[in-house]
Amino acid sequence: MHRYQKVGASRYVPREQCQTPFAGWKRIDIIQDALPAKDQGKAADAGGLLSIEEWFGKVATGDPEA
Numbered sequence: 169m170h171r172y173q174k175v176g177a178s179r180y181v182p183r184e185q186c187q188t189p190f191a192g193w194k195r196i197d198i199i200q201d202a203l204p205a206k207d208q209g210k211a212a213d214a215g216g217l218l219s220i221e222e223w224f225g226k227v228a229t230g231d232p233e234a
Contacts, residue, residue, distance in 0.1 A: 179232075190214040192233040196223050 182188045194203060195211040195218045211217050218226075226234035 192218075192226065192231075193223065196220055 179189055180191055190207075190210050190213075192214075193199075194207055195214055195216070197217040197219055200208065200211065200217070223234070
């Protein structure tokens with residue numbers, strides 16, 4: 169059995185001293201219609217839309233924005 173070891177807090181955990189970054193998965197093109205109104209349209213400012221394949225590529229390579 170593997171032991172859990174916390175190596176750091178996620179950058180997506182809200183904090184008072186800084187703005188929480190826009191989650192990378194919210195840039196996936198096929199989910200745009202399912203996002204809450206407050207998040208719709210933010211993908212362009214966060215680097216543009218991603219295909220699901222591009223997203224999986226980021227996850228597979230350990231991209232910190234994935």
